[in-house]
Amino acid sequence: ARYVAPYVNRMDNYGIDGVRVASEIHRTLRTYDLKADVLAASFKNSEQVLELVRQGVGAITAAPDVLAALIKNPATDAAIADQNRDFGILVGERRTWLDLVNDK
Incomplete structure (x- = not known):
């Protein structure tokens, strides 16, 4: 097999530590220099x-909301909001860079 796919959250639902099991599978594959890799699946959170x-x-496969949480950061969200506000003040609300290019 090229991949071993432990379902992390499904194991957690049965009282098994899915992250621990997936980690152990990964270590075993590496220890014995096996050519398979872990493709972890079924996550309930980004942690x-x-x-x-x-x-x-x-290698993982995860729902879009779990992936989005990986890059979610309140400081980044605030910086984006500030930039959008400043851009709107400079060029007008609901305008884009494309609008500026087409104005020329």
Whole structure:
């Protein structure tokens, strides 16, 4: 097999530590120099993904909301809101860079 796909959240639902199991599978594959990799799946939150990445797992499949949470940061959200506000003040609300190019 090229991939072993532990379902992290599904294991958690049965009282098994899915992140721990996926990490152990990854370590076993590496220890014995097997050519298979872990493709972890079924996450309930981004922290599960981050922990597996910390353990060296490099392939996951996750729902869009879990992936979005990986890059969510209140400071980034505030900076984007500030930039959008400033841009609107400079060029007008609901205008885009394309509008500026077409004005020329």
